[in-house]
Amino acid sequence: MTAPTQARQIRVVVAHRDPYVSAGIASLLRSRADLVVRSGTADDEHGVDVLVTDYATGIDKATNATPGRQGLVLNLCLVVTDQRTGWQIRRAVDAGVRGYLLHDCSAEELSEAVRCVAEGRRYLSHSVADPLLDHLTAPVPTARELEVLRLIAHGLANKDIGRRLGICEGTVKTHVKGLLRKLGESTRTAVIAEASRRGLLLEATS
Structure with a gap:
């Protein structure tokens, strides 16, 4: 058996x-x-x-x-x-x-x-x-764009962001334009609000 x-x-x-x-x-x-x-x-x-x-x-x-x-x-x-x-x-x-x-x-x-x-x-x-x-159809910010986004959220101007990241101010402006386009907003303030709503600014702590 x-x-x-x-x-x-x-x-x-x-x-x-x-x-x-x-x-x-x-x-x-x-x-x-x-x-x-x-x-x-x-x-x-x-x-x-x-x-x-x-x-x-x-x-x-x-x-x-x-x-x-x-x-x-x-x-x-x-x-x-x-x-x-x-x-x-x-x-x-x-x-x-x-x-x-x-x-x-x-x-x-x-x-x-x-x-x-x-x-x-x-x-x-x-x-x-x-x-x-729902998110799969939305454009995704690049890793560098997310770095710029977080610094914008901390109130840094483009020139200061460039210094912090070691890139030129023109490159920062290009990343900001990319964020505006991908998040469907026309101002930096609106981008921060939309990014916060989507969870892009949340720290991954839990």
């Missing part, structure tokens, strides 16, 4: 910057028989199937992955966050984060997301899919 096949055990490390969120996630996941869960750090990758972490850490792990580790890092990150704008979600997906959930997700959805990421698939919660789809 053939013995019943045991379900695969998925090894999970929870390393969220918010200790209360981290403890809650770990507690929920430990109730699932197929998940072997421990608390750790974002560098705790050896023998791990899924790393459940915060937005900033997930972006950092994906963006700064070394060539030899890239495949592993990009395939194991599941972000749990309160960052919900289309821009923030797209930034994470473009960086290579495999799963994206909001803090108010259910225990069932959290567990399912872990299993999907462990299998090498992507998982986006239903609540972030619509903002992402």
Whole structure:
């Protein structure tokens, strides 16, 4: 008589910057028989199937992955966050984060997301899919344009922005024009307001 096949055990490390969120996630996941869960750090990758972490850490792990580790890092990150704008979600997906959930997700959805990421698939919660789809049709500012945008938000004039970034004032003006066009606004003040609405000025801290 053939013995019943045991379900695969998925090894999970929870390393969220918010200790209360981290403890809650770990507690929920430990109730699932197929998940072997421990608390750790974002560098705790050896023998791990899924790393459940915060937005900033997930972006950092994906963006700064070394060539030899890239495949592993990009395939194991599941972000749990309160960052919900289309821009923030797209930034994470473009960086290579495999799963994206909001803090108010259910225990069932959290567990399912872990299993999907462990299998090498992507998982986006239903609540972030619509903002992402809406954002996919919008022009995306370049990394340099975002640097200029943040300095504009701090009240710097073009000449001062050029000095800060080591570029000429004419190049700054070109980046400003690009921001005006991509955000559909005609003034610097309106650009800042629209960028804030889209989440472009938010720090990735959670």
